[in-house]
Amino acid sequence: MVEPTPFILSKYGSLENLEKYCRDLPKIELHAHLNGSVSPETLQQLVERKKEKKPHLAQFKIPKRKLDEIDEFFSIFNFVYQLTDDDESIGYITESVIHDFKKDGVQYLELRTTPRNDKNGMTKESYVGIVLSVIQKFSHSGNGIIVNLILSIDRRNTLEEAMETVNLAIKYKNRGIVGVDLCGDPSKGHIDNVKPAFIEAKKHGLKVTLHFGEIEANIPEHASMLAIPPDRLGHATHLDSESKDFISSNNISVEMCMTSNVMCNTVKNYREHHIQDFLLTGHKCCICTDDKGVFFSDLSTEYAIAASTFSLDQKNLFELSFQSIDCIFDNDEIKLQLRKIWNDWYESYSSSKNSLLTHVHV
Numbered sequence: 001m002v003e004p005t006p007f008i009l010s011k012y013g014s015l016e017n018l019e020k021y022c023r024d025l026p027k028i029e030l031h032a033h034l035n036g037s038v039s040p041e042t043l044q045q046l047v048e049r050k051k052e053k054k055p056h057l058a059q060f061k062i063p064k065r066k067l068d069e070i071d072e073f074f075s076i077f078n079f080v081y082q083l084t085d086d087d088e089s090i091g092y093i094t095e096s097v098i099h100d101f102k103k104d105g106v107q108y109l110e111l112r113t114t115p116r117n118d119k120n121g122m123t124k125e126s127y128v129g130i131v132l133s134v135i136q137k138f139s140h141s142g143n144g145i146i147v148n149l150i151l152s153i154d155r156r157n158t159l160e161e162a163m164e165t166v167n168l169a170i171k172y173k174n175r176g177i178v179g180v181d182l183c184g185d186p187s188k189g190h191i192d193n194v195k196p197a198f199i200e201a202k203k204h205g206l207k208v209t210l211h212f213g214e215i216e217a218n219i220p221e222h223a224s225m226l227a228i229p230p231d232r233l234g235h236a237t238h239l240d241s242e243s244k245d246f247i248s249s250n251n252i253s254v255e256m257c258m259t260s261n262v263m264c265n266t267v268k269n270y271r272e273h274h275i276q277d278f279l280l281t282g283h284k285c286c287i288c289t290d291d292k293g294v295f296f297s298d299l300s301t302e303y304a305i306a307a308s309t310f311s312l313d314q315k316n317l318f319e320l321s322f323q324s325i326d327c328i329f330d331n332d333e334i335k336l337q338l339r340k341i342w343n344d345w346y347e348s349y350s351s352s353k354n355s356l357l358t359h360v361h362v
């Protein structure tokens, strides 16, 4: 995955140095699904907790292999959701996922999740409440990570279900919900079934991000999706020329999830990943993980993969991470705060004895 290419060895000295640099680099994560981001260790703890009541889950493990088709991926959640079916486990995974990102050097996180009911008492509202209360605990403890929440609407939702999610997002907007997302199996549903919910969200000042062009069959929906209009897009793998023009002339940033795309076989391999077009044109994009628990890849690894695949040196990676600040849904004050953190980090890195930089000034 992360290759010790001649470029990497000449710029970083070793693969270990590259990995350390990527971990230390301050980073932003904007596309992380809560239930897909749970580490294998935390999932195992949930299995231990639940296996008495649900013995069929005792052997459950996320398969570590490339999938033939993206739709195989969604069946994994039939299991994960049985492990996270009450308020307590939702609180537990939220805390554990935020800790993981923080440990990996993430300074600003927009976590996303699909509110769920369960027959054992969990309601969509209690689900959102528990996630927000964990987020607030982090934000108020001077913990060194800013976390906001995006509520996801599944493509299979009815308009009524989508509106319910948007109403929760509106109700809890002042507690850290910054936007809504359209996600789920791209071969199911259609934007037009739920579009009014996204328009309502925008009316109330919420931002909108949409999973876009994950598979080629989504192209006929693109014009309708772009008419909302979205503030960011996820993946944007398969683009028709009209969408390409619209995205570029409206400067819509794209959340790039390289390992997810390769593992789900929507992109053949890293070398052919469409992030390369964005790196070439300078169109804004942000490296993200999507589902770090399911794909066994954290954010610093995604940066290292980008570096080894597309020959990016320290300054290139810093700039990529720095430009992600422009893509966040939070306000200008937070953006300023983040730019200062990034600049201070870079200054201190450049002047440190261990710096691998030679003649670089930002």
Ligand SMILES: CNc1ncnc2c1ncn2[C@@H]1O[C@H](COP(=O)(O)O)[C@@H](O)[C@H]1O
Binding pocket: 033, 034, 035, 036, 073, 077, 112, 113, 114, 152, 154, 183, 184, 185, 186, 211, 214, 260, 264, 290, 291
């Ligand atoms: C591979 N790329 C992807 N494309 C589309 N939707 C995805 C996804 N990865 C995850 N999800 C969506 O996120 C849910 C799990 O997290 P939450 O329960 O919301 O926290 C999945 O059920 C799916 O709907």
